[in-house]
Amino acid sequence: MFNREMLTLGRQRSVIRELFSYGKQRKAEIGEENVFDFSIGAPAAPTPSSAQEELVRLLREVPSETLHTYTQAAGLFSAREAVAKSLSTQSGVPMSANLVYMTCGASASLAIVMTAILEKGDEVLVPCPYFPEYEVFISRAGGKLVPVATNSAFHLDLDAIERAITPKTRAMLINSPNNPTGAVYSAEELRALGQLLRKKSKEGPIFLLSDEPYRELTYGAPAASPLSFYDDTVVLYSFSKSVTLAGERIGYLAVSPRANGAETLFDAVCGAGRSLGYICAPALFQYAVPAFLKSSTDVEFYRTNRDLLYGALTDMGYACCPAEGAFYLFVKAPGGDAVRFSEYAKAHELLLVPSDSFGTKGYVRISYCVPKSVIEKSLPTFREIFSASF
Amino acid sequence: MFNREMLTLGRQRSVIRELFSYGKQRKAEIGEENVFDFSIGAPAAPTPSSAQEELVRLLREVPSETLHTYTQAAGLFSAREAVAKSLSTQSGVPMSANLVYMTCGASASLAIVMTAILEKGDEVLVPCPYFPEYEVFISRAGGKLVPVATNSAFHLDLDAIERAITPKTRAMLINSPNNPTGAVYSAEELRALGQLLRKKSKEGPIFLLSDEPYRELTYGAPAASPLSFYDDTVVLYSFSKSVTLAGERIGYLAVSPRANGAETLFDAVCGAGRSLGYICAPALFQYAVPAFLKSSTDVEFYRTNRDLLYGALTDMGYACCPAEGAFYLFVKAPGGDAVRFSEYAKAHELLLVPSDSFGTKGYVRISYCVPKSVIEKSLPTFREIFSASF
Incomplete structure (x- = not known):
């Protein structure tokens, strides 16, 4: 009755958008400050005045x-x-x-x-x-x-x-x-x-x-x-x-x-x-x-986030390249199964995108275009799930 | 080398857009006030405050x-x-x-x-x-x-x-x-x-x-x-x-x-x-x-234009329905050939869209979503081309 290809595309929503929607809903349920949403590439630095x-x-x-x-x-x-x-x-x-x-x-x-x-x-x-x-x-x-x-x-x-x-x-x-x-x-x-x-x-x-x-x-x-x-x-x-x-x-x-x-x-x-x-x-x-x-956005805003997150994660034992640009870290999923790891993280209110839909298995994408405080508060959870999950 | 269908579509520009572009260029050449552009449905009433x-x-x-x-x-x-x-x-x-x-x-x-x-x-x-x-x-x-x-x-x-x-x-x-x-x-x-x-x-x-x-x-x-x-x-x-x-x-x-x-x-x-x-x-x-x-746009702005244009054109002998809504008059082309009539009008700095691309032959579309003064100044030309062209 409708175009089959479009129907499939409309129902198989993008993993990123799905996680982003879940995050919005979850924040409404348990409070903004209790969800660590690293799902979407939506900049948190203000628009230049x-x-x-x-x-x-x-x-x-x-x-x-x-x-x-x-x-x-x-x-x-x-x-x-x-x-x-x-x-x-x-x-x-x-x-x-x-x-x-x-x-x-x-x-x-x-x-x-x-x-x-x-x-x-x-x-x-x-x-x-x-x-x-x-x-x-x-x-x-x-x-x-x-x-x-x-x-x-x-x-x-x-x-x-x-x-x-x-x-x-x-x-x-x-x-x-x-x-x-x-x-x-x-x-x-x-x-x-x-x-x-x-x-x-x-x-x-x-x-x-x-x-x-x-x-x-x-x-x-x-x-x-x-x-x-x-x-x-x-x-x-x-x-x-x-x-x-x-x-x-x-x-x-x-x-x-x-x-x-x-x-x-x-x-x-x-x-x-x-x-x-x-x-x-x-x-x-x-x-x-x-x-x-x-105009130009505040690159230092993102650099601070990158340095904080990259430093902390590698200290904990996570493996990732230091991002040279953009505002994402691409991190090896502990245990090797990105979907399993991101589901585990999600159960701990930490929203990370598994890499499978990016055409590469075994990683999660962390969008660090968030307020610095979100990164700071999320670090204990990153530590907990690294050692606990496997 | 490129998609043929898109290339055709990009080259055969819409008749409306083509005339609209011509109007902009012509205004730059001979002055805004000397071109009567009834080509495009771009509202002239201000955005409600x-x-x-x-x-x-x-x-x-x-x-x-x-x-x-x-x-x-x-x-x-x-x-x-x-x-x-x-x-x-x-x-x-x-x-x-x-x-x-x-x-x-x-x-x-x-x-x-x-x-x-x-x-x-x-x-x-x-x-x-x-x-x-x-x-x-x-x-x-x-x-x-x-x-x-x-x-x-x-x-x-x-x-x-x-x-x-x-x-x-x-x-x-x-x-x-x-x-x-x-x-x-x-x-x-x-x-x-x-x-x-x-x-x-x-x-x-x-x-x-x-x-x-x-x-x-x-x-x-x-x-x-x-x-x-x-x-x-x-x-x-x-x-x-x-x-x-x-x-x-x-x-x-x-x-x-x-x-x-x-x-x-x-x-x-x-x-x-x-x-x-x-x-x-x-x-x-x-x-x-x-x-x-x-908010609501100023319907009276368009009603005034419609009444002025419809009244004047029918007085001159043009045949058209009184528009019940929107901001267009669909007028029978004198002589019956819309393309020929609109070309003749264009040579007199009056931009009207021939109806052929609307799937109906023999009419021109007049977009009266323009300042009232444009209609007033255009009337002598409408009169001239009605009697002179055939």
Whole structure:
């Protein structure tokens, strides 16, 4: 009676969203302070006040029927220009406002680009572990997600990538800083990836799709841009994490002007946005994009959390990589069974996401984008379940 | 190299959007006051100040990391409850917040519901003329738009509907008040439609999808709700027109609790929203939904425009129905060729949308949601092209 695929997708909710909903319900039952919710990547650092003030200023100063009206489908030109300028500075590639498409966040960017480039049966390489929704967007567009192993530090394994490439490989999707591992790919790593993809693009380009919502959240050097190292690159971005606007749905998709058929690709992007029901990104937030680009979230807020949690967990005996960016720790599940361990943790009011749906078994993801006090109060429980569970 | 269907869709831009873009460019060239742009349905009445003030209050008073964070995929429960209550009052049907899904506007509602219910080859009946994007959403979901004739006043023709129903008919999509004709279906009309659909639903329900962005914009009696007359109804709504928020992308989809498999349908809706990349509707605007429901746009603003334009055009000899609602006049093209007439009008800086892409030939759509002064200044040109062109 209904579309079977959609019904399955609606009923098999994402593990992250399921745990997040459980946490909300559990907090209502036993009190906010008694649940340690590390399930979702919803930033706890406040929105920068400059961004917040810009939103108020726009509401006060721009006539409402101008401010709130339709923008062009690709977005306000002022927003697209500001994005192009900012990307040019980061990458050294002269980006064009005409190839920037404003979107309702990174998920919209992903759904749109997959719909724009994939034909039935096309393959998209994705390093493991990966954000579970990637599979949803790729398969809805008729494509196939091909998981590719990473090295022991969750960085790129070029041999594995080379082996995975087939004549059907249409794109590779990367995410640095990475959710869920916190890995940040170095310039050298991206240069080598670019060389490999160029070598393998003889029969038509393999597009490099770079999902960068955590771009600004690094604890060492700034994240390198794949734009600098490979022409057939499309950047997917969201202001969700960098300006704490996850629920407002504002982001973009930017095609490198050096990409094969860049303008044709952009036309296909416009068609895909239209077919998926996106009229434009929310106008108020589009107007504020130049201000967002000048704002920055409090990276120290997340660094403090990372240092506290990483230090404490490794002291207790947990095994994990020190996150180089983003706001996740990817920790080996004691005993090796991530589902069993996270269920055990859940029974102790500690909400951790098992790694199975990320395409890698045996880990849990801990989102440390929470108030520091939540981490502090949770540590005795982390200690208790480490030793008690096995 | 790219998805062919998306490329075609991106290149064949909507006639409305194309004309709207042309208008913006033309205004820049010869001055705002010298172009009479009746192309797009972007409201010119200001956003009600109560709605505007609520947005500022939320930004000032709610902690930013709470205000701007992810909501549940289906939306904030407070918004869903307010919508359910408002629909219950209008329709007399006890609607449930659990069956309300907040969306990024009516186009998102349409794309989502089509994706949720259609399987390949399913048919959707749509009375002519119809909003051109309906075809995009139905065909992307694998379905087929089946145009159905209306009567001479653009109201429902039950015989034509009955003849068009086949075993593949999965849904009927209606839009009252109507874009582009301004027709508003009466309670009696909707009751008769309900009876027919019930009679024809023997082999599984035919869903009635009611696209209602113009619900509050009527110049006579309030618009009747199909919910009151047919159980298998899904309401699609947007606050774009009623609160002048077209660019902000806030609306909803509501399933009647009396529909066959209502909860299953809602699960499929959740799956469809997820697969199309919608994480949630913009959070700030969701918080303001209870205030939006209490606000109302200035219907008199549009009534004044309608009376002025309808009176003047019919005096000049143009033939059209007096719009009962929405903010469009659907006018017979002098000479009979809508494309030729609209091109001629365009050469005189008057932007009217030819009806061909609405599934009906020989008319132009005039969007009178513009400042009154635009109508006043345009009248000499309307007069000139009526007599001069043929």
